Amino acid sequence: MGRSPILNDKNGLKKGPWTQEEDAKLTEYIRIHGPGNWRTLPTNAGLNRCGKSCRLRWTNYLRPDIKRGRFSFEEEETIIQLHSVVGNKWSAIAARLPGRTDNEIKNYWNTHIRKRLLKSGIDPVTHSPRLDHLDLSSILNLSNLLNLQTLVNPEVLKLATLLASSSSNQENLMSHMDQTLTNHQLPNGTSMPTSLPSNHLCQYPSPNMNGQAVDENLMPPCLPDNHGILPSQDFNLDSVLSTPMSSPTPLNSSSTLVNSSSSTEDDRETYCSMSKFEIPESFEFDDFM
DNA sequence: AAAGTCTGCAACCGCTTTCTT
């Protein structure tokens, strides 16, 4: 694993993977002088590296408080939950996971969690179910797992059931579901946008309330605008975010709703995370950041 | 067994924010 073999930049500074000798020099120097002043550190420590590279090596790898190895279930839960609130703010997430670096969390997200969410039919950007990426049996599974009766119009689920048991025309169904959702009053009192892109059925209220198709790449990272996540009055985000996670953090637990017989272990974990984390209506993203 | 492909992750890049003078 790692980077290209030894390369030198135009200033003659070494790039690429660190050797044990370099690690030892850096560690020893910081042990004596402490971290900081990264510009002069390489010279003082006898390293032919740029300060930035030294800082990165220290913060991401050599720091003594870094926890290495597999992410625990609780850590993974926390990452998913926090990501649903702050998006790709890896440093903010890392601040709540003692011993984990933002880089490590980012990598873990991109290589493990993101894929698993996609596989489970959940959009890793919005944390909403993606009906366009699910077969209908998955939709039904998903609704059971998430206790989605509160999120999705029962008629939609009924339609999905019907279609799952027959081979009806899927396009017609989606069109019908669209219309159904449009008329559906949301549990928090708001209404569906008048025209919702059919491929974003569960992201309501839609990020684009004008009813135009929404390019998910242009969407902001999952702001707490109820993209399929409903507010909970008794949820206190501050208490969650201000508490570094040293033990399992039971948020707003509804994990008992998870149907243990209807999905894989991985899927259950993912759905469990999705169902446990709820955002208060009064949540202010700016305050958190 | 060899070749090709996929995966994981350390490290780099470049932009933004914060600090210092």
Add this chain to the structure above:
DNA sequence: CAAGAAAGCGGTTGCAGACTT
């Protein structure tokens, strides 16, 4: 207050090893 330096951050790259054909 402005400018430059330092630090922070998120996105991306590219290699080694694992896996598949």
